[in-house]
Amino acid sequence: MYERKIKEDLDCGIVVAMKVFGAKWKPCIIDAISRGIKRPSELHREITSTSARVIDMQLSELVDYGIVSKKIFPGFPLCVEYSLTEVGETIVPILMQLNQWGLKNKDLVKNKDNQPLHVELPAEARFIQPRNCLANN
Amino acid sequence: MYERKIKEDLDCGIVVAMKVFGAKWKPCIIDAISRGIKRPSELHREITSTSARVIDMQLSELVDYGIVSKKIFPGFPLCVEYSLTEVGETIVPILMQLNQWGLKNKDLVKNKDNQPLHVELPAEARFIQPRNCLANN
């Protein structure tokens, strides 16, 4: 298992939130489970852009975090079901909101030239002194 | 400049949102600017856990995305001010929400042993057949 060299500040809300929201496949997995896709094999079929191994790893981290719970049915063939915990459910609306934000603003990120040239002020601005500029406005 | 080998789907809202929310220092920079810290040198003083170079890089990406706008005052010494654009302002409440979520749930992520053992069902469950288990429940 990988041991970090730069420790992260788990008292910062954003750092904590990003352990869940900011991983490449976790939002995708959480969304699928929230839509009722429960078994690993189903998840693998649903999420085709990455490998089963990747899904399994992210999934097990979500289980460790208590965001997803795992039930094993010891019949045959082996059957496992994942579902969102109570805390896991609280992620879904935030995820939807992030998704909405992204959809609404995707052109910004796509274009990447939204402020192509720096805004230069007219000549008079040259007399603005740095301390002024720092103090107010 | 780094050229990705695996292209990202910028039509997915989450992928787009994570370009902004999911970078290590962007939330921190956006928060500082929203609190009125405008000049690069101020930002460097405010955010001491990383180097000026890192802040500058993330900042310039936020400018490229049109989330932060940059004004140059050509006096002396050189004076630059950053501020949130209209779109940039829409990020702040979502950031606050993510932060709240993280603060509320940080123990989950810290502990990482929230479901230490798999839940095994009692013996009767052995008769649940896989197709049933897939079909409903």
Next chain:
DNA sequence: TCCTATACCGAAAAATTATTCAGTATGGAA
């Protein structure tokens, strides 16, 4: 001329995250 403060950038290195590959294990069916 050299020093200051401001703001910025290129490129290598380090750290982290994601991916691939090759396995393990269970229990029934052929």
Next chain:
DNA sequence: TTCCATACTGAATAATTTTTCGGTATAGGA
């Protein structure tokens, strides 16, 4: 006995992000 489907794992590699280091440029002051 060998095969299947299910669920899962270790370890190497690749991809990406973050960090560090050293540099540029402007314009005034000593």
